[in-house]
Amino acid sequence: MIHVNRGAASLGTFSEEEVREGLRTGRFAPTDLGWREGMANWQPLSQFPDLRSAAPVVPPPQIGAASTAATGAPRSGLPWERRYEVGWVSAFFETVAMILTRPTEAFTVMRIEGGFGDPLLFGVIGGSIGAIIWILLSLALHSLGLFTAFSARQNSLDALFGASLSGAILILRLVLTPILIALGLFVWAGLVHICLMLVGGANKTFETTFRALSYAYGATNLFVIVPCCGWAVALVWGLVADCIGLTRSHETDAGRAVMSVLLPLVVCCGAAWVLVVLVFGGIGVLMQHANQ
Secondary structure, three states: OEEEEEOOEEEEEEOHHHHHHHHHHOOOOOOOEEEOOOOOOOEEHHHOOOOOOOOOOOOOOOOOHHHOOOOOOOOOOOHHHHHHHHOHHHHHHHHHHHHHHOHHHHHHHOOOOOOOHHHHHHHHHHHHHHHHHHHHHHHHHHHOOHHHHHHHHHHHHHHHHOOOOOHHHHHHHHHHHHHHHHHHHHHHHHHHHHHHHHOOOOOOOHHHHHHHHHHHHHHHHHHHHOOOOHHHHHHHHHHHHHHHHHHHHOOOOHHHHHHHHHHHHHHHHHHHHHHHHHHHHHHHHHHHHHHO
16 A cells, blocks of 8 residues: 655545546646655655555654655645646536535645746636626626616616626626736735735745636636625635635645635725725715815
């Protein structure tokens, strides 16, 4: 039996055949560390000789396990980062499933370097799928008159999602959606990274922050296609995924990650309230002068 570790995290104990199959399908990476009875130290699976069956025993402590992340151990990468091996469609949905169901594992194996292209493409695809499907669904429901059952929400839904847009404007909106999502990812990542620096949790570069937040957004924004409560689930689970992603990718504590994600929201909401107060205060002053 082979004990397999990825970084400082144990993946479990597997037979020789299971490890071979896992390497072939991408479940395990050649850089994952393995140990079996009789070995003095852990070794990458790519350096394993032919394996023999052995009774499971308790392995010795992995040398440097507590500092594996600090020493910059290589990360195997998300399925999307290996899409040329596993296929684009499979890689996309495997990454989505991994982030939604096993976010800690997902952001532990996510590569913290490698450029902006992979995460940007993933975030734009996931975000565009959710946004475009909801726009088209809203338009279809509005044309069928189903929104009349929700008259209290009808105006806000139409204004927010463009359910009653004409054909030309609808096409323009669909074309602009990926561009706006891409710009939004950079803006959001920039704000979060600045806050992460302020709270002392930015142990990596802006690139790492952008990668984590883009992958989190691309996966969680698919929830918006769920009627009624989908946007709320996408918002909440997106913020949770952001915090987990920053914690694992920047190798910082959860408290700093949470503060860096919530601080921009608090500041923006506070600024919005101040703006509202100033606007209504100004209107009140003008009305008083007009009545005098």
